[in-house]
Amino acid sequence: MASDQTRSAILAAAERLYADRGFGDVTLRDIVAEANVNLAAVNYHFGSKDELIAELFVTRSIQTNRERLNELKAAEEKGGGRASIEDIMRALVGPTLRGCLGPDREGSTAARFMIRASIESVPPIRRIKNREVDHLRKFAAAMRRAMPGRDDAELYWGLHFALAMAHHTIREKERLLRLSEGKCDLDDVRAIIDRVVTVSVMALTMNDVPSKPALRPVVVHGRLTRQDL
Template identity: 80%
Template structure:
């Protein structure tokens, strides 16, 4: 069994740097400096920079999906597989929003890293990202259970808009804060989640589901 110390130090440093500054301007030398390991360690342990990014991404991607699905399952268990649509949408957007917004000390590097992924879409990740579709399909299915009779197309648009609002809020919370002179509180995560969810529900309901 290899002594993982170097490996994990690299992963942690890389994730934090990517989350903070994006893929564009984080070099291998930045990472090894932050992890306090030798330059060659990355290639020794991961093969290449791209493979490091890919490993980071698949790990976090699986974790996020797991978190969403466990929230979804918890909501559906309450009433035998028929959760209210609000709960389904909360399970979809909640994990990301909670991890990325709110007081600094509560933000997770993992969530912020995933947002970077959704923003920058660097080559090694683009190749893997297709699996996301399969994951989202599960939520479409859950939404269909919540709103039987609602047409598929409207479900897709509803999910799409829900994710859009959540991601853009995370991505550009600064602009919203500036525009509103701080009157829109981007640290009140629960409020934001409810806003996103309720608008998405209105979108679905307004489309005569």
Template identity: 40%
Template structure:
């Protein structure tokens, strides 16, 4: 991606996102980021202060918008389809799939998310929990309203399973790649419908 027409801050974020996707957080150095962004180290220190803050900002700039879309869709689902599970799951799944197919780096960010799962970064996990934990709690509460017989621990366990399946789907991996001759929009819609049905069956399944 050509970065020259972006602001200095955005160029740093684009470069960091690409490098984190390629190499992971621990392996990527700030010097590599500045080299790819064509800026000096002072610019990184000015805008972000530290590598940890830069990592957090890479997540924040994409996840803030996605989280807002999810919560807005959740409010709409609960208002228009009270007590129905599938619209709640759609509110969680569809904004994430749309973000994944954003042509301005969405694919790279999905690989960054995969790195976050794979690498043990306590600071990042704390940041994500503090900033976005309320989103998960809102969905857990909504799902619990549809499935009052499902215990809290099992509910969160199944939400975790859904998050993993969603990340896999967002990566367009394995047998769920966009088929030739199918538009991105049609592929995303079909993928979302399949995952919603799959997740709904999983949430409604009898407990262990």
């Protein structure tokens, strides 16, 4: 069928344009011009502009989520059913960072598209992102198995901070590059993942804190003290 051809052309053109110029700047007319198809084709094949954007985003999200879960499963098998907290963190932030960072950024339209999606936050994407919670729960469950007895809130904060560092690095990589005047190497993805994982595990294994009183900093006079888990 030639119809699939048109569909694919639209998807590819849209992803490329959105990746390059952002959601706000790209109109349906831009997309159909890039794809060499008729204006009406978008509504015919996707129903609406928002549904086109949604399809682009879910496709890429599913890919990332699958990678994450594969890594998680591999880590669990390696550990005989129970993955280490470090491997779990690595499975959580690795795929995203590997997909969106690195020197070969120019080749990957998908990566640049996901970065845009992370920065601009347009309605159809926001709606989908809300479902991401279910996906994250699987990681929370794995973390609970890896750190039994640990307070649940601590687990969630650790998960949250890990995502914070990963996503913020993707979102603000230009700024960090400029701020550090190139001293932070944003191309060494392996090192960045190690760094994020290390800090995340540290945050998670910090000090065991009694449930009620607020977590108190364990740092005194710029010096670090801690008790093991």
